[in-house]
Each structure stands twice: as C-alpha cells, then as structure tokens.
Amino acid sequence: MPFLFFIIKELTMRFILALVATAAISSAVMAQQAxxxxxxxxxxxxxxxxxxxxxxxxxxxxxxxxxxxxxxxxxxxxxxxxxxxxxxxxxxxxxxxxxxxxxxxxxxxxxxxxxx
Structure with missing residues (x-):
C-alpha cells in the first residue's frame, strides 16, 4: 500500500510540473505577438x-x-x-x-x- 501511494504522488507531481511549464511557455509566446x-x-x-x-x-x-x-x-x-x-x-x-x-x-x- 505505501508503494502505491508513492507512485500516485510521483505522477501527480509530474502532472503539476508539466501543467506549470506549459502555462509559462504559452504565456511567453502570447506576450510576443505584434x-x-x-x-x-x-x-x-x-x-x-x-x-x-x-x-x-x-x-x-x-x-x-x-x-x-x-x-x-x-x-x-x-x-x-x-x-x-x-x-x-x-x-x-x-x-x-x-x-x-x-x-x-x-x-x-x-x-x-x-x-x-
């Protein structure tokens, strides 16, 4: 059971990190439009x-x-x-x-x- 909790926690952290990175990149691209x-x-x-x-x-x-x-x-x-x-x-x-x-x-x- 503790092993399953560790896997879920790791996947959640990776998902949040990917979401934040995507938001940061899209904000920078949108800010540079003429x-x-x-x-x-x-x-x-x-x-x-x-x-x-x-x-x-x-x-x-x-x-x-x-x-x-x-x-x-x-x-x-x-x-x-x-x-x-x-x-x-x-x-x-x-x-x-x-x-x-x-x-x-x-x-x-x-x-x-x-x-x-």
Whole structure:
C-alpha cells in the first residue's frame, strides 16, 4: 500500500510540473505577438524606447506624377503598437532614393518599424 501511494504522488507531481511549464511557455509566446494600434495613424509605446539613427550624404529625388522618394533611418511609423523595451540602431551612408515615372516610389529605410 505505501508503494502505491508513492507512485500516485510521483505522477501527480509530474502532472503539476508539466501543467506549470506549459502555462509559462504559452504565456511567453502570447506576450510576443505584434499588435497594431487602434488608431491607424497613431503610435502607442508601452515600455522604454531608444532610437539611435545616423544618415550621411542622403539624397531623395522624386520626378513624375504621384512619385515618392524617401530616406528614413530609425523611425516608428504610424499604426504601430510596441509593448516592451525596444532599441533601434540605424546607420546609413551615401544613401540615395530615386523615383521616376508615373506612380513609382523609391525608399531607403533602415531601422524602421511599422507603417507603409
């Protein structure tokens, strides 16, 4: 009889340990999901954010109807929600973005989160 009690106790402890481990792993996975802001143009940050960005000799040229050319380094664009601490380190050197022609776009984006 004492031997049977020991086996039941061991199985119960293993079951509880497996249950706790599963709950801890699933909580960590769910916490890392990316989320969008409820406001499509807003940025929501919960936590510390550090952005270090540097651009040198950057040139952006747009010609034609509806063309867009941009150079962006280290930015959080609209419609983004960040939960937790975030560090962005972006460096661009001799950067050029050129858009020519109808409805064409050109962009150099280093260290950019979210947006389009």
């Amino acid at each position: 989320q969008r802001s409820s406001d499509p143009t807003g940025v929501q940050i919960q936590g510390n954010t550090e952005i270090k960005a540097e651009q040198k000799d950057a040139t952006a040229t747009a010609k034609g109807e509806g063309s867009t050319a941009t150079n962006t380094a280290g930015a959080i664009k609209g419609g983004t929600q960040i939960q937790g601490n975030t560090k962005i380190k972006a460096t661009q050197k001799n950067v050029t973005a050129t858009a020519s022609g109808k409805n064409s776009k050109a962009a150099n984006e280093a260290g950019v989160i979210g947006g389009q």
